[in-house]
Amino acid sequence: MKSLIFFAFVTPFTLFAADMLPSWKDGAVKESIVSFIQKAQDKSSDAFIEVEDRVAVFDNDGTLWSEQPLYFQLFFAIERLQQMAEKDPSLKKEQPYKAVLEGDMKTFQSFGEKGIAQVVFKTHAGMPNEEFEQEVAEWIAKAKHPKTGRRFIDMTYQPMKELIQALHAAEFKCYIVSGGGASFMRPWVEEAYGIPRNRVIGSRVEIEYQVQDGQPVLMRKAKLEFVDDKEGKPVGIYQVIGRRPVFAAGNSDGDFQMLEYTTAGKGARMGVLVHHTDAEREWAYDRESPIGHLVRGLDEAEERGWILIDMKEHWKTIYGEE
Amino acid sequence: MKSLIFFAFVTPFTLFAADMLPSWKDGAVKESIVSFIQKAQDKSSDAFIEVEDRVAVFDNDGTLWSEQPLYFQLFFAIERLQQMAEKDPSLKKEQPYKAVLEGDMKTFQSFGEKGIAQVVFKTHAGMPNEEFEQEVAEWIAKAKHPKTGRRFIDMTYQPMKELIQALHAAEFKCYIVSGGGASFMRPWVEEAYGIPRNRVIGSRVEIEYQVQDGQPVLMRKAKLEFVDDKEGKPVGIYQVIGRRPVFAAGNSDGDFQMLEYTTAGKGARMGVLVHHTDAEREWAYDRESPIGHLVRGLDEAEERGWILIDMKEHWKTIYGEE
Numbered sequence: 001m002k003s004l005i006f007f008a009f010v011t012p013f014t015l016f017a018a019d020m021l022p023s024w025k026d027g028a029v030k031e032s033i034v035s036f037i038q039k040a041q042d043k044s045s046d047a048f049i050e051v052e053d054r055v056a057v058f059d060n061d062g063t064l065w066s067e068q069p070l071y072f073q074l075f076f077a078i079e080r081l082q083q084m085a086e087k088d089p090s091l092k093k094e095q096p097y098k099a100v101l102e103g104d105m106k107t108f109q110s111f112g113e114k115g116i117a118q119v120v121f122k123t124h125a126g127m128p129n130e131e132f133e134q135e136v137a138e139w140i141a142k143a144k145h146p147k148t149g150r151r152f153i154d155m156t157y158q159p160m161k162e163l164i165q166a167l168h169a170a171e172f173k174c175y176i177v178s179g180g181g182a183s184f185m186r187p188w189v190e191e192a193y194g195i196p197r198n199r200v201i202g203s204r205v206e207i208e209y210q211v212q213d214g215q216p217v218l219m220r221k222a223k224l225e226f227v228d229d230k231e232g233k234p235v236g237i238y239q240v241i242g243r244r245p246v247f248a249a250g251n252s253d254g255d256f257q258m259l260e261y262t263t264a265g266k267g268a269r270m271g272v273l274v275h276h277t278d279a280e281r282e283w284a285y286d287r288e289s290p291i292g293h294l295v296r297g298l299d300e301a302e303e304r305g306w307i308l309i310d311m312k313e314h315w316k317t318i319y320g321e322e
Numbered sequence: 323m324k325s326l327i328f329f330a331f332v333t334p335f336t337l338f339a340a341d342m343l344p345s346w347k348d349g350a351v352k353e354s355i356v357s358f359i360q361k362a363q364d365k366s367s368d369a370f371i372e373v374e375d376r377v378a379v380f381d382n383d384g385t386l387w388s389e390q391p392l393y394f395q396l397f398f399a400i401e402r403l404q405q406m407a408e409k410d411p412s413l414k415k416e417q418p419y420k421a422v423l424e425g426d427m428k429t430f431q432s433f434g435e436k437g438i439a440q441v442v443f444k445t446h447a448g449m450p451n452e453e454f455e456q457e458v459a460e461w462i463a464k465a466k467h468p469k470t471g472r473r474f475i476d477m478t479y480q481p482m483k484e485l486i487q488a489l490h491a492a493e494f495k496c497y498i499v500s501g502g503g504a505s506f507m508r509p510w511v512e513e514a515y516g517i518p519r520n521r522v523i524g525s526r527v528e529i530e531y532q533v534q535d536g537q538p539v540l541m542r543k544a545k546l547e548f549v550d551d552k553e554g555k556p557v558g559i560y561q562v563i564g565r566r567p568v569f570a571a572g573n574s575d576g577d578f579q580m581l582e583y584t585t586a587g588k589g590a591r592m593g594v595l596v597h598h599t600d601a602e603r604e605w606a607y608d609r610e611s612p613i614g615h616l617v618r619g620l621d622e623a624e625e626r627g628w629i630l631i632d633m634k635e636h637w638k639t640i641y642g643e644e
Binding site: 052055129173182183186196197198200204207208209211215216218231232234235238239240241242243257260261264 | 374377451495504505508518519520522526529530531533537538540553554556557560561562563564565579582583586
């Protein structure tokens with residue numbers, strides 16, 4: 001008993017570390033993260049962080065769950081379009097919906113960004129927000145990934161969920177700051193990550209307040225009101241949090257400005273980039289990939305002091321329970 | 323001792339009530355509010371509210387602090403314009419600034435809403451957001467109201483601060499949802515109300531992410547990006563909270579939709595309107611006043627079950643320590 005107390009006294013960080021991030025392999029990356037969290041709580045440390053400043057921000061696609069071969073929100077859009085086409089067969093004759101419904105991606109791509117916007121608005125707008133979130137909740141409960149056969153919600157990264165838990169235990173407030181739709185994420189982030197729905201910052205369509213038959217409704221309009229990507233991420237953080245985070249995690253150049261803004265502040269800061277290096281257990285991509293495009297982050301991580309998380313090297317498991 | 327326990331057992335609500343809202347006079351209004359808060363925590367009650375749904379929203383001007391004879395943010399704008407004119411005397415010759423600097427309100431009003439926008443943008447935009455908030459913090463620490471001689475921050479309503487405290491004690495999350503500027507309020511709401519700066523929803527100018535000499539900056543632009551008033555309030559709540567509140571407090575028709583949206587939900591709900599009836603201790607105004615204009619709220623409060631708080635009748639003190 002006595003020796004145990006002594007041991008706990010001299011090596012508290014190492015001791016806690018083993019519990020804090022069990023899915024992370026021991027090494028410099030894990031030690032840096034654990035040390036950051038421990039020192040943030042240690043008033044005698046130079047890296048102590050006041051509780052109200054303990055704000056951590058996480059990108060979602062490719063940082064907290066997978067994003068290949070398409071952002072998962074696009075699988076939702078396609079499945080929803082299929083449902084809509086069953087009720088309204090005219091969609092099967094109308095482009096660009098016809099191409100999507102026939103799985104003719106070449107024709108679909110010929111419509112460019114406008115085609116994507118049309119499919120997204122068709123499936124994400126024109127209904128009350130509550131109804132949309134209900135659709136998402138029903139989809140996420142059962143929808144599965146075509147390649148892995150896992151439910152999308154079970155393709156969330158176990159090591160990152162442990163990191164969020166460790167930050168929560170250290171009184172950090174964790175926010176999701178994603179290019180995905182805020183209303184697409186809110187229905188399931190609590191279940192998936194233990195992050196409450198009010199800590200979600202995402203892209204938004206315009207919302208119009210309407211009163212229908214005496215009932216107030218937040219109607220989703222076919223217009224992008226805010227794109228939470230690149231320079232938009234620090235702006236979204238300003239809008240919703242109003243405080244500069246001290247910790248930021250991303251995986252693509254869409255997260256560059258969020259990490260830049262976060263780590264440029266005074267005092268202890270940490271920026272991490274999840275590097276997709278594991279073609280066997282997940283996917284391997286970076287510079288050449290249109291999804292999760294990562295060039296500037298790779299080139300500048302070292303000089304900026306950002307940590308590159310090598311999925312293959314640093315994580316014992318990707319999704320847990322493999 | 324035994325009788326005290328018995329007493330506490332049979333009348334817990336009344337017993338707590340005395341402590342919870344000491345600046346509120348006893349009566350039906352106080353009882354309704356106390357009962358709402360108590361039942362929200364009582365699992366055996368029909369009016370129980372799950373902790374994650376305990377979201378309360380408060381307008382600021384006229385609901386948590388005074389707003390006469392001008393919104394206090396306009397006093398800030400005028401004083402800041404005066405400071406700017408000392409450094410840049412050309413402003414003294416240029417309209418509409420000249421009129422404001424000379425206190426010539428008649429001429430200023432002749433420029434209409436465009437004139438107000440010009441003064442607001444001149445004083446609220448064109449600088450990094452951090453710098454702007456610093457200006458606000460310095461101003462609020464000492465600026466005083468021309469009529470009362472009190473600091474503006476000491477013209478916050480003691481009874482409403484007790485209400486916020488009581489809601490916090492009952493695990494409610496309290497947000498400010500104001501037509502005023504989010505960045506104007508964030509620097510001082512924690513000190514004034516015990517509400518953290520990340521729980522402020524307000525109007526916003528456009529923010530542009532810039533990197534200046536390697537340092538990221540959130541630059542304030544001379545463009546209104548979001549007006550958090552009327553139909554905008556439920557939209558701002560959607561953007562930042564993503565959850566329908568169960569309690570809403572306002573004082574003008576600018577708060578109508580926020581109360582409507584809040585109280586139309588299922589389960590226990592409460593909407594309250596602060597009615598300015600006290601010309602002696604504060605101000606008396608409603609239907610005819612351009613500031614704090616209240617017509618529809620007065621006409622429909624009863625049928626909608628909203629509580630009218632009569633400042634003169636229901637509050638023992640306005641600002642405390644009178």
